[in-house]
Amino acid sequence: xxxxxxxxxxxxxxxxxxxxxxxxxxxxxxxxxxxxxxxxxxxxxxxxxxxxxxxxxxxxxxxxxxxxxxxxxxxxxxxxxxxxxxxxxxxxxxxxxxxxxxxxxxxxxxxxxxxxxxxxxxxxxxxxxxxxxxxxxxxxxxxxxxxxxxxxxxxxxxxxxxxxxxxxxxxxxxxxxxxxxxxxxxxxxxxxxxxxxxxx
Numbered sequence: 415x416x417x418x419x420x421x422x423x424x425x426x427x428x429x430x431x432x433x434x435x436x437x438x439x440x441x442x443x444x445x446x447x448x449x450x451x452x453x454x455x456x457x458x459x460x461x462x463x464x465x466x467x468x469x470x471x472x473x474x475x476x477x478x479x480x481x482x483x484x485x486x487x488x489x490x491x492x493x494x495x496x497x498x499x500x501x502x503x504x505x506x507x508x509x510x511x512x513x514x515x516x517x518x519x520x521x522x523x524x525x526x527x528x529x530x531x532x533x534x535x536x537x538x539x540x541x542x543x544x545x546x547x548x549x550x551x552x553x554x555x556x557x558x559x560x561x562x563x564x565x566x567x568x569x570x571x572x573x574x575x576x577x578x579x580x581x582x583x584x585x586x587x588x589x590x591x592x593x594x595x596x597x598x599x600x601x602x603x604x605x606x607x608x609x610x611x612x613x614x
Contacts, residue, residue, distance in 0.1 A: 469589050472596045473498035476517065480510035480536070481525040481554065486577065490523060493581055507531035511539055514546050521588065521598040523575075526555040526564060533560075534569060541570040550591045550598045554579075572601045 479490045482505050491501045502519055504510035507528045514522060522540070526533035533553060540546040551570070555561050556577035564574055573587050591598040 468585060469592055469596065470497055470585065471499065471520070471588055471592055471598060474500055475521065475597065476500045476502065476519040478502040478504065478510065478513055478517070478519040478522045480504045480507065480522065480528070480533075482506060482528050483525075486525070486554075490584065493584055497585070507533065507536040511536055514540055514549065515543060518545055519549060521591070522549055522551045524551050524553055524571075526553055526560040527557050534563070537570055548600045550600045552587050552591075 477494055477499050479487055479494075479501060481487050481490070484505075487503055487505065491503065494501050502513050502517055504513050507530055510522075510524065510528075511531070513519075524533050524536060528536070531539075533555075537551060537553065540549065540551065550572045552573045552575055553564055553571045554575045554577055555564065561574070561576060564571070572591055575583065575587055588598060591601070593599045
C-alpha cells in the first residue's frame with residue numbers, strides 16, 4: 415500500500431495545478447463609436463468584394479459628402495476611398511455649397527436634415543447655379559418625414575438613399591448614374607405640368 419500511496423502522491427505532484435484563468439478583458443461596445451464599429455465590420459471588404467460584377471466609376475472620381483453626422487461621413491468616406499475615389503467633406507449645407515461651387519465635384523451625397531440651410535434648400539441652390547446645375551446629387555435621410563417629403567417633392571435630385579445604408583447599396587446608386595465613360599451624370603427630368611396647361 416505504501417508503494418501505491420507513494421506513486422499516487424508522486425503523480426499528483428507532477429500534475430500541474432490548474433488555476434482558474436482571469437476572464438479576458440472585453441471592450442464594452444459603448445467604448446467604440448458607431449463609425450469605428452462599422453469601419454471594423456467593413457475592414458475585411460476590399461474595394462470590389464461585393465461589387466465584382468458591378469460597374470464602378472473611374473478612379474479619382476471626386477465625390478462630395480454633405481452630412482452633419484461624423485459617423486455617416488466617416489463611413490461613406492471609407493467606402494468611397496476603398497474604390498479609389500477622391501472624397502470631399504462638409505458637415506453643414508453652407509459649407510457644402512461653398513465646396514461644391516469651388517471644387518465642382520463629379521457627384522454629391524447630400525443629407526436632407528442639416529443644421530442651418532437644409533438639404534432641400536441646398537439642392538435648389540445647386541440646381542440654380544450654372545457651375546453645379548449638372549452635378550448628379552444623391553439625397554440621403556434617416557428621418558421618416560424628410561424621406562416622405564423627398565418622394566413628394568422630387569426637386570431635382572438624381573436618386574435617394576435611406577439611412578442606414580449598406581456598402582452594396584452605395585455603389586449601386588452610383589452605378590445607376592454612370593455614363594458610357596464611367597462618370598456620374600445628372601439625369602435631366604422634364605418637370606410634370608398640370609393637365610390644364612399641357613399643349614394639345
